[in-house]
Amino acid sequence: MDKQLYMVSLGPGDSELVTLKALKALQQCDAICIPTKSPDKSFTKSLTHTIVTRLMEEHGFTKPLLPIYTPMHFKVEDWQYQVDRLYQGFEQYESLSFVTLGDSAVYSTVYYLLDLIQAQRPSLYANTEVIAGVTSFSQASAKVKKPLCVGDSRFEIIPLLDKAVPTTTIYMRPKIGMDTDKITHSGSLYSFENMNYQGEQITPHKIPKVTKYMTLFIDFFQKDT
Ligand SMILES: C[S@@+](CC[C@H](N)C(=O)[O-])C[C@H]1O[C@@H](n2cnc3c(N)ncnc32)[C@H](O)[C@@H]1O
CATH class of the missing domain: 3.40.1010.10 (Tetrapyrrole methylase, N-terminal domain)
Incomplete structure (x- = not known):
């Protein structure tokens, strides 16, 4: 086995x-x-x-x-x-x-x-x-009852290092019907639709159009080779 x-x-x-x-x-x-x-x-x-x-x-x-x-x-x-x-x-x-x-x-x-x-x-x-x-x-936010982001805000995670570092970017809250051509990416971008729900689709690139509210995109940072 x-x-x-x-x-x-x-x-x-x-x-x-x-x-x-x-x-x-x-x-x-x-x-x-x-x-x-x-x-x-x-x-x-x-x-x-x-x-x-x-x-x-x-x-x-x-x-x-x-x-x-x-x-x-x-x-x-x-x-x-x-x-x-x-x-x-x-x-x-x-x-x-x-x-x-x-x-x-x-x-x-x-x-x-x-x-x-x-x-x-x-x-x-x-x-x-x-x-x-x-x-x-997530736990820190819950302890003080303060959101990490809400409405139009965003949040960043920054490692406290004295150098420039590659970035992962997560895109959330798309509008249904929107074209994704405005979403730029520098690493490898994946599209996640209806995760854990009926019709879950994980695509290892950018889908051209948003068709479901439960859609998010992750541009995973480029790893050193
Ligand atoms: C190696 S990272 C691991 C992060 C972890 N995988 C997570 O999901 O939060 C360790 C850093 O996470 C933060 N961290 C983890 N646990 C923490 C805690 N209980 N209280 C405060 N900061 C914490 C600190 O900044 C710490 O230097």
Whole structure:
């Protein structure tokens, strides 16, 4: 049987903000891979470990926990080490979850690991499911009851780095019938229509005309090659 990997977003630290889909993945998999910044692979500094153990207590299940040393040095050899630990886990288990804080779409290790897995084990990559989560800034907005954007406003996420960085742009709230030729893009643009609803369509380019209110576009930043 093919191996199954779940990349599970755990949300911003409150176990009640873990999605049902994330919880089900943790309950269904054979073992859970937990990143830790401790070289001795203890979980004393691991925030994800705290969330996972709370979930196991609250929902009455247990799973083997596999520590994955994650030093956050942004080096390929560190990501390769983490991916190798996942491959080792698959020698013993059929399905694994790898957990991450917030949402995996935002500054998460998940996509560094997935790039390596895609190149090295394409069939595992095809069997990997990424599970979305609540971001830290969604939670921050809710805590102070202030919207990130409403009406005609927009919001930006800016990494606090002293250099220019490539940008992902999300376009929302199109008018039905509008031509999309005004939407410029510099990376790879995808169109998402009726996501999770009847008639879901995800197109890896710009659709020429908007036909549904539930349409958004993402111009994903251009990756270094
Ligand atoms: C590596 S990024 C991960 C972001 C995460 N994937 C998300 O969806 O929010 C870590 C940054 O997210 C922000 N962050 C994450 N959790 C936070 C929290 N509980 N409180 C405040 N900021 C947080 C901080 O700016 C931190 O430096």
